[in-house]
Amino acid sequence: MDILIAETKEQSNDALAVRYKVFVEEQNVPEEEEIDQYEEDAIHFVAYDGGTPAGAGRIRIQDQTVKVERICVLNAYRGKKVGQAIMKKIEETSKERGFNQFLLNAQTHAVPFYKRIGYQVTSGEFMDAGIPHVQMKKRI
Template sequence: MDIKIVENEQMLQDAYSVRYTVFVDEQNVPEELEIDELESEAIHFVGYIGDKPVAASRMRFVEGYGKMERICILHEYRGRNFGKELLIYMEKVAKEKGMDKSKLNGQTQAESFYKKLGYETVSGEFMDAGIPHVTMTKAL
């Protein structure tokens, strides 16, 4: 997978397309919650296989953390370590931007995935867009 930082409107639409498919179509997140008022302050990422967008995420800088958000892989491309590749790339960019720790609100069904990558659960379970989540952090 070729991971890129979004640099133009087409790349941003590619990222939104993946996010919409995963979160709105697959997980029934309300459309108005998926694309929000924080998009303009985020660094967006998109992963391609050839010229097909298959992964997306965004990162913001919040309270001294690189906050990893909206991490998703199209269903038919899961199980190939693309999520791991994407998160490692995001962490590298966070470090380059001066961050020494990262944070994410992960769906509880993905908690073990994040733990394998060094994240530690620092909250109890909470609901976000009707899906159980936990907050997790990692020293970079």
Template sequence: MIIKEVTTPEEKEHAFLVRKEVFVDEQNVPMDIEIDEYEDVAIHFIGYENDRPVAASRLRFVEEYGKLERICVLKEYRGKSIGKAIIHEMEMIIKEKGYLKAKLNAQTHAEDFYQKLGYQTVSDEFLDAGIPHVTMIKELS
């Protein structure tokens, strides 16, 4: 498993393909919501297993937070700690950029997963793209 910051147009396209499969095809998020105006300002991440793109995410800096977004793993690769690894990579970049807090909007079915990684729920449930979410934060040390 290789997880890395996207550095080429091909890697960015791979990240978009993973996101499309998970969010658009599997979860029925409209493509015009999934790919948005923040793509060019975000830092993108890609995870490869035997040269196959299997995970993706993006990171933006909003106020005092590194904001983790669009975290996804292809269905057949879930449960193998790939999500945990990509989040760890994102948190390292947040700290490298001098930020001490991470924030994300988690789908409610994944709330326990993020709690195990140290995130705390700080909002009531809300809908994003028709999917229930909660906002979660973590102090990075």
């Protein structure tokens, strides 16, 4: 599995296609909420399995904190540590750029995944796009 920072239009489109499949088609998130005004400012990541997009995510820098967003893995690749590989690449890339604080809003079903990689819940439950979430943070 290769995790790349999307540097070409094709890679960016691959990231968006994975996100569309997971969030819009599977989870019924409205497209206008999934694709937002931050797309151009974000750094996008794509997981490839031999050239086939398998997962995606993005980050935005807010002050000295990395806001991790839109982490998703296609159904066929779930349980194969793709999400973990994306998060590792995000954290490594961020650390190389001088950032060590991370913030994300996790769907509640994904909390155990994020806890396993060192994130801690820092809020009560709230709704986002009709899906229950909690805020989580990590410092490396």
